[in-house]
Structure formats: C-alpha cells, structure tokens
Amino acid sequence: MRKLMEELIAELVRKDIPLELAKRELERIYLEQVLAAFNGNQSAAARKLGIHRNTLSKKLEPHLSDLRYPGVDC
Numbered sequence: 001m002r003k004l005m006e007e008l009i010a011e012l013v014r015k016d017i018p019l020e021l022a023k024r025e026l027e028r029i030y031l032e033q034v035l036a037a038f039n040g041n042q043s044a045a046a047r048k049l050g051i052h053r054n055t056l057s058k059k060l061e062p063h064l065s066d067l068r069y070p071g072v073d074c
Contacts, residue, residue, distance in 0.1 A: 031059055 012022050031049070035056075038044040042060075046053040 027059070031056065035060070 009022075031045075034048055035042065035045045038048065042056055043053050046056040049056065
C-alpha cells in the first residue's frame, strides 16, 4: 500500500496539485468508499471510522446534495 500511495503522491506533485485539494479529495473518496462498504448506512460507517455520525454527515453533505438533486442548486 505504501508504494501505491507514494506513486499517487508523486503524480500529484508532478501535476502541481495543492496539498489542501489533495487532502480534501482523499478524504472525500475515502469516506465515500467506507459509506459504500456499509451500503449507505452512515451510522455503521461512522462507527468504522471512529467518528460521530453527525461529523460524517457534515463531511459528506456537500457531495451528497449533488447526488440527491442532480442539476439543482440547493
């Protein structure tokens, strides 16, 4: 796993991706994958992540609104 991460980070550096953007995207994708592993059950996903369900909901909210209402500004 470490080798894969190093390769990914090297690619991000080559493409001049800012650290904040890289961290935000990594967290978003990670949270979405954990949520998918629990079939969308936020409570179970939050327990697995070791965070409160409300924290997970807040982290996911900007991304979930796009999924709930595609093409609509809410």
